[in-house]
Amino acid sequence: MARKNRIWFPNAMYHITSRGNRRNDIFRVKEDYEVYLKILREVSVYYNNEYEIICYCLMTNHVHLQIQTHEKHIKYFMSRLNSFYARYFNNKYNYVGHLFQDRYGSEVIDSGKYAVRASRYIHLNPVRANMVLKPEEYKWSSYSMYIGMKEEKLIESDKILSYFTRDTARELYRDFVESAMKNKSIEDKEVI
Template structure:
């Protein structure tokens, strides 16, 4: 039986998830995470897209992307196959690294765009890996709340929903220390 085709159009935004086969770890160490980010960058050079947020957990990933001219299936096929080849070789493994088809939730509103970004950045906190999302090195959160540059992510679209000071207000939105209502009604 064939699978349903995913909705796609230029400019479509998605929350993409992918889990390790049998919920196994897909990152054993920081070298693996660095390699994944490098391969993500290489994939973006073949299939350009905007990466708004990401988080690399131990056994799964979260990516918040916006397409330009390519369906996410092309991007994910290249990224997953290249990462599987990378991962299996040094760890002396064979077979699938990822469990089934990647998940892709279409983001259909500004509110959902912001909610997904917050969810992704809070993932390590919810997993009790860190107390604050700023303590987790393997997400895009620091690019949103500090002056640190992250070549993988673009923060402009999401931060545009917040009043000045945008980075501080985004931090408050994510960490829940202040009830902020982003100016989302004027953006899509």
């Protein structure tokens, strides 16, 4: 049976997920996370910045990416990223078979409100998984770059931060993210 084509149009933004096969870990040690981020950067450069990485969060057994496309379909970016990382992982751990469960998941982000909420959802993943108490404590996420704790590398936070007052955008974004932590009644489905 043929796969259904993904929705794509120039300048589409996506919330992408890639999960380990059978929900197995795709990151075992620090080096794995570092290699994934290196490959993510290399793929972006390879495609001459046709894609902007808005934010990311690398969990133990899955990945969340928010990516803005320009003139190339997202499938080219994700195919290269996942195949290069799978090759690295399979070689390192003498792994046989598929690293990733099915093909990557993608949701088109069709509004500014959705874009901001998707970034919050992505950045809160480690908190919801009880890995950390605060999102800035999680090392494998772009959140600390968004709030100005770390130098911004790899990501383009301007698109999300542009929805907040310029002079205090990073502080307001932090308040926006943390408000979801304080308000336990916000369900994941309402957040995105």
